[in-house]
Amino acid sequence: MNTVRPRHTGSCFGVRDALQLTADALRAGGETVALGQVVHNARALEELEQHGLGRADQLPEAGGPQVVVTAHGATPQLFAEAKRRGLTVVDTTCPLVKRVQRHATELAEAGMAVVVVGDAAHSEVRAVIGWAGQREGSEVEVVASESEADRLPWRERRGVVSQSTFPQPRFQQVVARLRLRTGEVEVRDTTCPVVNQRQREAVTGLLDRADVVLVVGGRGSANTKAVAETCAERRPTFHVESAKEIEPSWFQPGQLVGITSGTSTPGWVVDEVEAACRDL
Ligand code: SF4
Structure with a gap:
């Protein structure tokens, strides 16, 4: 292929x-x-x-x-x-995760209720909650979607940060809903620029050209799953951890296979997947 x-x-x-x-x-x-x-x-x-x-x-x-x-x-x-x-x-x-922690701490110290947009069960978010919650009486909320933001109570002031790997467009959508439930909102966009770039390149560099997409990365990797979701909206997409998982039945003769990865996937694993596809 x-x-x-x-x-x-x-x-x-x-x-x-x-x-x-x-x-x-x-x-x-x-x-x-x-x-x-x-x-x-x-x-x-x-x-x-x-x-x-x-x-x-x-x-x-x-x-x-x-x-x-x-x-x-x-x-x-x-x-x-x-x-x-x-x-x-x-x-x-990662310095970009420290940036999330720093902003969450600053917002809490400024007396705002802190909202972390992300997955409450993810270790990065659990750590950010710890940083934001250091000040006595501080309030920290976690939301992963617009509907969860809709369920929050009214607050006069909120400060908002994002889990680093949360997709930026969805972060902005959640922030728009938080504005409806808050008097004054201070937003710190702490989405990771590397992840944002991968998302953009998946759309511009891959989906416009490839017939089928393989996204390489761990099943527990939040950003790999996010890239796979973006690709699946436009093309048949398969999330694989390694070359061993590739099934020849996924492809038709003459198709162009797009290959991308999450940010936690070593380059040599992506190289192995590409080599296996070329050998099909
Ligand atoms: S994806 Fe990589 S660069 Fe971005 S925050 Fe996570 S570890 Fe850091």
């Missing part, structure tokens, strides 16, 4: 840096555990685990292994507790 790829695929700088910092920590030695998934890709994770990376859901006790905070970040309470226990923390929080 012939294939086409937009200009940008593979890991974003945030995920690449997080992987590098984790690999450096492993090389420096000592037992190391990650609080959550360092990267939403099974093969990349396996590689780190082969080099000794463990995984934990909670902070180890004092004297335990060094701890990797993933690119999605962690609450200030977790950093404080790690310090109290004397643990070494390898902080790989």
